[in-house]
Amino acid sequence: SLNCVEWSLLPPATEEMVAQAEQLKGRFQGDPSFEYEYTEINAEDAERLFEDGKEPMVKEESRLVATIEQIDRAVGIIPRGAFLKTPLGSVRENRNFEGLSLTEAKKLSSYFHFTEPVNLKNKTLLEKADLDPSTDFLDSLEHDIPQGSWTVQLEKGGTVVVLRSLLWLGLTFYHVPMTKQYGYVYFGTGEKNLDLPFML
Amino acid sequence: HGPYQPHEPGYGLYQPGYSPYDDQIPDPKSRMLAIQNAKAYLLKSSTTSGLNLYDHLANMLTKILDEQPTNAVDIIENISKDVKWAQLQKKMDTLRDEHEILPTFEAAEKRKALFLKANGEGDEELEEEIGETPLPNVMETAFYFEQAGIGLSKDESYHVFLALKKLITVQPIQTCRFWGKILGLEMNYIIAEVQYHEGEEEEETEEEEVTEEGGKGMGEVEDEDEKKEKEDEPPKSTYKPPPVIPKEENGTGANKYVYFVCNEPGKPWVKLPPVTPAQIVCARKIKKFFTGRLDAPVVSFPPFPGNEANYLRAQIARISAGTQISPIGFYQFAEEEGDEEEEGGGGRDTYEENPDFQPLSVAEMVDSLATWVHHGQSILKQGRCVWLNPFQKSEEEEEEDEEEEKAEEPDELQQEIGPPLLTPLSEDEGIQNIPAWTAQPSTNLIPQYAVAILQSNRWPGAYAFASGKKFDNIYFGWGHKYSPENHTPALPPPVQAEYPSGPETTETRDPTLEEELAFKAATEEALAAAEDEEDEEDVVEDDEEEEEEED
Numbered sequence: 001s002l003n004c005v006e007w008s009l010l011p012p013a014t015e016e017m018v019a020q021a022e023q024l025k026g027r028f029q030g031d032p033s034f035e036y037e038y039t040e041i042n043a044e045d046a047e048r049l050f051e052d053g054k055e056p057m058v059k060e061e062s063r064l065v066a067t068i069e070q071i072d073r074a075v076g077i078i079p080r081g082a083f084l085k086t087p088l089g090s091v092r093e094n095r096n097f098e099g100l101s102l103t104e105a106k107k108l109s110s111y112f113h114f115t116e117p118v119n120l121k122n123k124t125l126l127e128k129a130d131l132d133p134s135t136d137f138l139d140s141l142e143h144d145i146p147q148g149s150w151t152v153q154l155e156k157g158g159t160v161v162v163l164r165s166l167l168w169l170g171l172t173f174y175h176v177p178m179t180k181q182y183g184y185v186y187f188g189t190g191e192k193n194l195d196l197p198f199m200l
Numbered sequence: 201h202g203p204y205q206p207h208e209p210g211y212g213l214y215q216p217g218y219s220p221y222d223d224q225i226p227d228p229k230s231r232m233l234a235i236q237n238a239k240a241y242l243l244k245s246s247t248t249s250g251l252n253l254y255d256h257l258a259n260m261l262t263k264i265l266d267e268q269p270t271n272a273v274d275i276i277e278n279i280s281k282d283v284k285w286a287q288l289q290k291k292m293d294t295l296r297d298e299h300e301i302l303p304t305f306e307a308a309e310k311r312k313a314l315f316l317k318a319n320g321e322g323d324e325e326l327e328e329e330i331g332e333t334p335l336p337n338v339m340e341t342a343f344y345f346e347q348a349g350i351g352l353s354k355d356e357s358y359h360v361f362l363a364l365k366k367l368i369t370v371q372p373i374q375t376c377r378f379w380g381k382i383l384g385l386e387m388n389y390i391i392a393e394v395q396y397h398e399g400e401e402e403e404e405t406e407e408e409e410v411t412e413e414g415g416k417g418m419g420e421v422e423d424e425d426e427k428k429e430k431e432d433e434p435p436k437s438t439y440k441p442p443p444v445i446p447k448e449e450n451g452t453g454a455n456k457y458v459y460f461v462c463n464e465p466g467k468p469w470v471k472l473p474p475v476t477p478a479q480i481v482c483a484r485k486i487k488k489f490f491t492g493r494l495d496a497p498v499v500s501f502p503p504f505p506g507n508e509a510n511y512l513r514a515q516i517a518r519i520s521a522g523t524q525i526s527p528i529g530f531y532q533f534a535e536e537e538g539d540e541e542e543e544g545g546g547g548r549d550t551y552e553e554n555p556d557f558q559p560l561s562v563a564e565m566v567d568s569l570a571t572w573v574h575h576g577q578s579i580l581k582q583g584r585c586v587w588l589n590p591f592q593k594s595e596e597e598e599e600e601d602e603e604e605e606k607a608e609e610p611d612e613l614q615q616e617i618g619p620p621l622l623t624p625l626s627e628d629e630g631i632q633n634i635p636a637w638t639a640q641p642s643t644n645l646i647p648q649y650a651v652a653i654l655q656s657n658r659w660p661g662a663y664a665f666a667s668g669k670k671f672d673n674i675y676f677g678w679g680h681k682y683s684p685e686n687h688t689p690a691l692p693p694p695v696q697a698e699y700p701s702g703p704e705t706t707e708t709r710d711p712t713l714e715e716e717l718a719f720k721a722a723t724e725e726a727l728a729a730a731e732d733e734e735d736e737e738d739v740v741e742d743d744e745e746e747e748e749e750e751d
């Protein structure tokens with residue numbers, strides 16, 4: 001939506017869209033039908049594209065969709081215990097989730113990425129033994145590369161804990177300890193911060 | 201298998217009246233007995249926790265019937281756990297409460313100081329001050345920015361307001377403005393832009409002079425030592441470091457304002473040191489996050505001269521120079537100084553408020569960028585706002601230079617000219633195909649009360665608003681410039697040559713025997729040829745000599 005009054009449904013993201021959108025740089029224009037021209041194409045890609053007969057133009061709409069998908073996948077986080085895995089394998093919301101305690105909330109290991117786990121299998125058996133399979137089935141934030149790509153701060157006199165991602169500048173996650181309230185929002189330019197390793 | 205006895209497993213599963221063995225208890229009396237046995241078992245207290253199953257089941261069922269959660273059967277274990285936990289909580293209550301109050305209590309204590317009035321402030325003084333107070337109306341500014349969705353929460357704005365008030369009572373300040381907030385890794389910075397009353401800043405310069413004199417004394421001692429060792433010295437390096445560009449005076453140029461920072465409102469304000477051109481030049485090349493601690497070192501290449509406080513000051517200077525804007529006409533040049541041909545071409549430095557300012561309508565402010573002007577002086581490549589030729593040598597230095605070998609003449613620096621003060625924004629360069637500023641009204645629905653909002657695209661996080669006669673700038677962000685390309689750090693310079701390579705110092709292979717003989721013969725032939733030319737009478741002798749030598 002451009003004005004919070006009229007909303008349009010975005011198509012779901014495909015791998016192709018994501019791959020195309022990664023090559024585009026610069027700000028969004030604000031017009032969903034704006035078409036980008038490929039300025040930097042590898043020779044292979046150009047051949048492939050011209051064979052298909054398509055022109056290398058990417059619509060801003062698909063770039064938007066791909067960016068949303070990337071952000072969700074990379075930095076969408078939830079506190080530990082908010083979602084449970086049933087023995088059947090499906091993931092459900094935990095209605096008994098009472099929130100993290102204050103000490104737990106300050107630790108990065110109490111937050112998980114809300115996507116398919118990648119690092120879980122790499123943990124040593126010793127660590128796996130400590131995990132509770134119903135709550136610890138996702139990747140924790142501790143092992144994010146590069147280290148230190150999240151900032152944890154307490155705001156409002158210590159009543160709200162705010163995590164900010166440095167990889168996608170503008171992604172903010174909030175949680176009020178000892179309550180069920182948590183969530184994340186993104187306000188920003190929609191560009192990945194590739195300079196992160198230089199900036200830490 | 202008849203009715204289960206209490207000691208047998210499977211007792212609790214049996215429900216009287218529903219089992220297939222009912223016909224085995226036709227007698228109501230024994231059924232009553234069975235029920236009483238069952239109840240007695242349920243009421244039996246557990247040895248470990250003091251609860252009994254009967255009460256627990258009753259509580260659980262009460263809770264379920266009261267709350268009526270969906271799919272109760274799926275979460276029955278959790279409900280059971282909650283009920284047990286609720287029982288236990290009463291015993292541990294006091295300990296838990298004390299634990300939790302502490303962190304928030306501490307934070308509140310710090311903020312409490314803000315809410316107390318300063319000592320010695322009577323009612324009379326308040327009335328006098330209300331007329332001209334340097335304190336900016338932070339809440340009003342926050343209100344206007346809120347129309348655009350920018351700003352801190354009301355709580356935090358108010359805390360900042362009180363913190364600024366405290367700053368003013370402590371320092372002798374003429375004007376003060378809430379500059380903005382820069383986010384950091386561990387803590388954030390809240391920044392206030394301040395101008396002192398005239399004559400209040402002499403203390404700092406005295407300190408700096410003392411250190412300079414100390415440095416000169418050291419230099420003299422070192423020269424004497426060098427003279428003693430002149431004979432044995434290795435060749436002196438011909439490297440002359442580029443002259444240090446002096447920083448601008450406090451109160452002018454990049455150091456026009458003094459900045460105070462604090463991590464949170466309630467913590468003491470810290471003054472940032474004035475910025476030097478070297479720091480600005482270096483800050484342009486690096487891109488680093490702020491940690492939130494002012495004494496943290498900035499590890500980067502090229503190495504930044506200073507710690508985080510200096511880096512922060514340099515970034516603030518760059519941001520201010522690039523994004524402090526005001527509606528056209530609000531400020532005007534003082535009319536007396538009209539010469540543009542002053543030495544150095546510095547242009548006009550000062551501006552003052554225009555008493556005849558006629559505010560433009562919001563629609564006009566938004567439509568074209570020419571209605572806004574920069575009132576922050578831009579910083580030249582050199583790192584200063586006013587260009588200074590560092591090679592203006594005094595007489596003493598010229599004499600010294602004549603004695604020394606002038607191995608490298610410094611290139612003549614061209615005078616750098618930046619855009620003059622009060623240039624409209626339409627002159628700002630965009631980045632690729634993006635304009636430097638994005639303007640929009642705060643609302644399209646109510647144009648009468650809309651506010652014109654400008655967002656900077658070069659420094660994401662810098663905003664400005666204008667509405668009638670009011671305007672302000674603010675910054676909320678990480679403190680970095682926007683660049684669509686990735687940041688490429690400067691490569692280290694090529695390795696310096698240790699010595700000039702010439703025929704004397706170049707290694708060559710030792711000549712072989714044949715080469716030596718050939719060389720010898722060649723030189724002798726040359727000699728012989730020379731002698732032939734001089735003395736033709738000695739031809740015979742020469743021939744004999746040649747024959748002898750050739751053997």
